Amino acid sequence: MTRILIVIVICCTTLLSHAQTVLVRDAQNLQPLELVTIFTPSSTISTVTNVNGKSTFEEFKDKDSIYFRLIGYENQLLSYHQIQKQNWEVLLEPSELSLDEVIVSATKWKQGRRETPSKVSILKPKDVTFLNPQTAADLIANTGDVYIQKSQLGGGSPMIRGFATNRVLITVDGVRMNNAIFRSGNLQNVISLDPFATNRAEVIFGPGSVIYGSDAIGGVMGFYTFEPILSHNSKQLIKVRANTRYSSANNEATGHIDFNLGFNKWASFTSFTHSNFGDLRMGSHGPDEYLRPEYIVTRNGVDEIIQNNNPQIQTPSAYNQLNLMQKFKYVPNNQWQINYGFHYSESSKVDRYDRLILYENDTLSNAEWYYGPQVWIMNSLNIQHTATTKAYDHFHIIASYQHFKESRHNRSLNSTSIKHRTEKVDAFSLNIDFEKNHGNGNRLFYGIEAIGNFIDSKGIKENIITNEHSPTSSRYPDGSTWFSMAGYGNYLYKITQKTSLQGGLRYNYIVLNAEFNNDFYDFPFNEANLNTGALTGSLGLIHNPNENIQLSSSISTGFRAPNIDDTGKIFDSEAGSVVVPNPDLKPEYAINYEAGAAFIVAKKVKLDIAAYYTWLTNAMVRRDYQLNGQDSIMYDGELSQVQAIQNAAHARVYGIQLGMEFKWKSGISASTRFNYQKGREELDDGSYSPLRHAAPWFGITHLSYEKKKMKVDFNLQYNGEVPYSQMPDSEIGKDYMYAIDKNGNPYSPGWTTINLKSQYQLNSILMATASIENILDERYKTYSSGIVAPGRNIILSLILSL
Incomplete structure (x- = not known):
């Protein structure tokens, strides 16, 4: 025995x-x-x-x-x-200074930076924690390579290499956020994302249409939220994190808490954030044109113009926002992994500040102009499988459903009628992606995609005295649909141990259907139907002579298919103009040439540079148009110039992106990001204008000290001037948003801010951050913005981790 x-x-x-x-x-x-x-x-x-x-x-x-x-x-x-x-x-531990970083967004699979020919900016988890930003737009701006425009406090429209809005793509945990009503005007959808639930962010510059399809012309912004963490043993893994944040410029009060519960095979992650933002205060030193001397208040149905006691307070600009996230992870064995994610975001109403500062005949024009509560809901299911087969080594399926709700509400001064226009989009998507290793570092990435968007659009006119409601024109054709189907392949070939070639192709097929309601307008058509395809490709060469040098060059194409916003929209683009549907649009295409280099010198200095040239053809632009032979129609009680989105231009953008990093063992580090770009839009009639979304040169320089429990960062953020001679035609007409030069013309002044941020680990569970932004209290706007940037801003935050 x-x-x-x-x-x-x-x-x-x-x-x-x-x-x-x-x-x-x-x-x-x-x-x-x-x-x-x-x-x-x-x-x-x-x-x-x-x-x-x-x-x-x-x-x-x-x-x-x-x-x-x-x-x-x-x-x-x-x-x-x-x-x-x-x-x-x-x-x-993640590397501090290296050319060897892991990137996900470039191919949807983990890939080394040395294998990626595109320029990439990454915000690591450590960066996100230290930055502690107010919104996701502010987070992505801290890459130093993305320019952010704001029409209102509850806004943030990224500009990348001369392109913005529906020419750049946003993804969340691998799911496309762009939908069929993403517009060419400035967008605020990125603020639906919770920066406190964001673990990492990546920006891939240049066309990304081979992997992501339509809209990925200027670049792809990939946001990756926190994942549930398994315990990997018999004990439960419980992690709790709480964060409070206050900023003085708008009396922000933010509270966040997240909770992870992990077991051996399954885990849950729950996140909750609520933010309340007051009216934003601008700086004391700058153009007087930016001041807010008066505003409108409505009492008992009567509009009154009120003198602002403090013209530096931008009234009204306050809003609040709620974000929820729930994720589950189940890992039954080493081959399978199942992830479910739920995201919910809702804002309060957000006043469109740039419309509320508009004057007509020396009097404020709009008594009310606001976005209704913006709602974003996403459900996503991600199933991953690992196995060595002839077809793949890894594959994942991502099925998602998103619901978007947004609305616009506007009323002119002393008008008794307010127009409510509400849009809802139900967006479904299915992505099946595969990865196959072919030995010696050669890898094949391929997959298929299907997307469907269904649009609900309504218009209602309300009498603010009697509360009577009546129908009015909707912004989009109600019941319109947009579908996309695609297949792609991308191959990484190791020519030698030091040289790689990566190339890919994608074919997209787009179907759009919209039926127009002629109850309010006499359209010469009843519907718009689009059936079109787009073939895009990319080819990049990467050479790594040694571990401290990387050289790359690439050529890639991107496209943007017309969406419902392009073909079916009816709206007032600016005072005295109305945009009407155009059912005859075609896709626009971009071709991009890029060369880059990165060096590490003596393990202390990192230098990188990327130069690019992008040519956009068949560009969809807003231009004067005729409806039934008329160049003007009545819209919301005003005779307005008829315009429409048309394939009437081409554009070119070129520029450079520079970066330097220095690190010393003493804990001192320094870095600089600098971007210079020029863009020009050329119409088919031979006229031309500077490209609207080509930002002026901009950059950020940091000097930091980090030792044990403490980190201190002193930085300068700066932005070049856009003189009147270089202002786009579309911006010159918005002189109420800009400063006035000595000749009486609108222009966008350059600016520099001095900022200080600090972080201290009080003990094993408590971390405190304190920052002073815009120390000199400069009064400035980022280019094309309607709202003035914050003045001197004190930010305090306390983070609890258990």
Whole structure:
């Protein structure tokens, strides 16, 4: 009997030994790390971790030198017994200064920066925590490579390489956010995203249509929210994080809490954020044209113009926002992973500040102009599978449903009627993506995509005295639909160990249907139908002479198919103009040439540069138009110039992006990001104008000190002037938004702000941040913005982590 027990014990010990695994995680966010190479230099023993960060480990028994290596992380050398003492868990620290960073957005799969020919900006989890931004728009601006325009406090429209709005793409956890009513005017959809639930952000510059399809002309902004964390053992993993934030410029009060509950095979992550923003105060030193001397208040149906006691307060601009996120993760084994995510965002009404400062005959023009509560809901299901087959090594399916609700409400001064126009979009998408390793570093990425958008659009006119309601024209054709179907392939080929070639193709087929209601307008057509295809491609060459140098060049094409906003919209683009539907639109195409280089010198200095040239053809632009032979019609009681979106132009943009980073062991570091771009829009009639969304040169310079529990960052943010001679035609007519030069013409002044941010780890669970932005209290606007930027702004925040 004793012998039998001994045999059983030996067998069990042997089985346990052979079942021994090691878990590798990110030291900052504890997420499991896939594709970590584990090896010993003295033998041929090596392995890699799976999608759950695990790998078998019995072959390394009693080894003294075991290396853990992953792109974007510091290498770690440990002995077998050290790992055993750590309960078979290894934590890797992200690299501070390296050309080896992991990128997801470029191909939808983890890929090294050295394998990516495109220019990429990354905000890592550590960066996001330190920046502690007010909105997601402010977060992405901190890359130093994305320019943000704001028409109102509850806004933020990114400009990338001369393109913006529906020519740049937003993704959330791999799901396309752009929908069929994304407009060419400035967008505020990005503020629906919760910066406190965002773990990481990436910006891929230049056309990304091979991977993402329509709209990805200027670039792709990928936001990645926090994921549930498994415990990977028998104990529950409970993590709680709470954050409070206050900023003085608009009396912001933000509260955030998130909660992670992890077990061995499943985990849950819950996030809640509520923000309340008061009216924004501008700076004291700058153009008097930006001041707010008066505003309108309505009492008992009567409009009154009120003198502003403090013209630096931008009344009304206050709003509030609620964000919820719930995620579940289930990992039944090493091959399968199932993720479900729910996002909910709702704002209060947001006053369109740039419309409320508009004057007509020396009197404020609009008594009310606001966006109704903006609602965004997303449900997504992500199923991942890992297996070595002839067709793939990894695949994932992402099925999503999004619901968007937005509305516009406007009433002229002393009018008794207010127009309410409400839009709802139900957006469905299905993506199936595959990755196949072909040995020697060669990899194939391919997949299919299907998207459907269904639009509900209503218009109501209300009498503010009697509360009577009557129908009015809607902004879009009610019941219109937009569909996209596509297939793509992208291949990474290792020519040599130092040189790679990456190329891809995508074919998209777009179907649009819209029926017009002639109850309010006499359209010469009843419907718009679009059936069109688009073929796009990319080819990039990457050469890495050594670990400190990367050279790249690429050519890529992008496209934007007409959407419902282009073909069916009816709205007042500006005072005295109305945009009407145009059913004869075609896709626009861009071709982009790019060359880049990055160097690390003496392990202390990193330099990078990217130069690009983009040519946009068949560009959809707003131009004068005729409806039934008439160039003007009555719209909302005003005779207005008829305009329509037309394929009537082409555009060119060229520029450079520069970056420098310095790091010393003393904890001192410095960095600079600088962007210069020029754009020109050329009409088919031979006339031309500077491109509206080509921002002036801009940049940010940091000087930081980080040691143990403390980090301090001193930075300068700066922006060049746009003189009257370089103002786009579309902006010259908005002189009420700009400063006035010595000749009486509108222009956008350059500006510089001085800012200081600090962070201190009080103890193991408490972290405090304190910042002073715009220390000199400058009064300035970012180019094309309706609202003035914050004046001197004190920001305080306390973060609790358990």
